[in-house]
Amino acid sequence: MAEGAAARLRLAGLCFFLQLLTIILFAAFVRYGPESDPGLCSPQSNCSRRDPEPGSGYPRFRDAHLQALLGFGFLLAFLGRYGPGSVATSLLVVAFAVQWALLAQGLFYFSPKGKIYVGAQSMVSADFCTAAVLISSGAVLGRVNPIQLLLMTLLEVPLFACNEFILLSLLGVSRPSKIRLAAGLLPPASGPIPHPARVSCTHQISDSGGSLTVHAFGAYFGLMVSRALRQPRVDERGEQQDAGRQPDAFAVLGTLYLWIFWPSFASATTAQEGAEPWALLNVYFSMAASTLAAFVLSPILYEEGALQAAQLQDAALVGAAVMGMAGEMLLTPFGALVAGFLASHLSLLGSRFLSPILSSRLKIQDTCGVHNVHGLPGVLGTLVGTLLAGLATADAYGGRMESVFPLVAQGSRTASGQAWWQLCALPLTLILAALGGSLTGALLGTRALRSTPKSPERESKVLREVPEDGVNPEASDEELGGSTLA
Secondary structure: OHHHHHHHHHHHHHHHHHHHHHHHHHHHHEEEOHHHOHHHOOOOOOOOOOOOOOOOHHHHHHHHHHHHHHHHHHHOOOOOOOHHHHHHHHHHHHHHHHHHHHHHHHHOOOOOOOOEEEOHHHHHHHHHHHHHHHHHHHHHOOOOOHHHHHHHHHHHHHHHHHHHHHHHHHOOOOOHHHHHHHOOOOOHHHOOOOOOOOOHHHOOOOOOOOHHHHHHHHHHHHHHHHHHOOOOOOOHHHHHOOOOOOHHHHHHHHHHHHHHHHHHHHOOOOOOOOOOOHHHHHHHHHHHHHHHHHHHHHHHHOOOOOOOHHHHHHHHHHHHHHOOOOOOOOOHHHHHHHHHHHHHHHHHHHHHHHHHHHHHOOOOOOOOOHHHHHHHHHHHHHHHHHHHHHHOOHHHHHHHHHHHOHHHHOOOOOHHHHHHHHHHHHHHHHHHHHHHHHHHHHHHOOOOOOOOOOOHHHHHOOOOOOOOOOOOOOOOHHHHOOOOOO
8 A cells, every 4th residue: 555655656756747847848848829729810911721610620729639648548447447547547648638739839930039839739749649648558558657658658758749849840841931931830920820731732741630740650669668668477468367357348438438528530631622421432432341351250360259449449449540632532442342351361362371470479568559550550551652642633623632642643742652661661750769768668668667466457547546445455356356447
């Protein structure tokens, strides 16, 4: 009990320090941008790019935020032993990551006055970053305490912002003034402020739904952290994925939230100017096909035959992950169905045959299977997006070419050149994720940060260990059958 109280005090101290730090940084650098105040758009400015309806940016932020908070929160809750605690942990990560992401992403887009301007679209981008952190946490769930998880967030968010900035803004962009204008970093009289790195008209690498920047980066960053924190005596897949009293309920809720909010989450950063929502439709078709594919292959690969709710949740995620890059491209409904169907099979085969190799040969313990659900589909989505970029033509895209592939539309790059840059983004992201994850895992594995519980799963209980009425507080996890939120 004394050890638990000390852990809670350390967590409270870290939360106080991090919140105080962000408050100070927000006070010094963060301001509401012109997009947040119609009065800041002067009569001389070209305000035609402003949303026609006041507050129309809020629905995009709302859907992205609900997806990050509830969809990913319940995604990590299907494990019986960690279900309730993972929801609290997800809330802790979201609360800090959103604040830290605004600062980290804004760091690369300082205005001439040295300020970071934020608005609804800024929050959408911060939620994309938060989603990547939550994906990473799925690889180490049960083997890190909340202090380690907060520190992992502290280190991962700036690296995510750096990778995003390189892929979406730096490569091939030769006019710095245009970058600042599109990023919304000019003075208020210059017009409304979209968010940096999420403005379609300046994308060097088209990845609106985050196949590469969110799913692949988050998955492989978390896997490398997991490898650095490996505990040889613990069989993660067998030890931690035991049944509890509520895992199916959590998985069902998470699946419903994925189906409701993910299409709008993936299309939150695409063109909103009255065009057909290709990203939304492609993601929806892909999720439908990937879910159906789970019913095709799962009974063949697993002896139990019947699908579990968590497997359906994974299937929906796979379909969304593979559409992250290709979603806003001219994939057609047929292509979206094929991509989702193939991605689901790839994920299931990876779970059945590749996961044991990762554990035995590469010494990577992947608690929630993020490699199969996010990593592999993210890589496949990048390859699909690369193929579509190489096939893009002005006749097929029409006026949308300017928003999806601006450099191709302007004639400064060929379609094959765009495809080459899309492909080059993959190894760059994987290298940054692997190096960053390895260094982060090495830091989190130091003796000063790692707790010394009787068993590995107790490291995740600082937020959730509350005995129920009539239950011995010293009982084991198997005797408790679960825990409730503190």
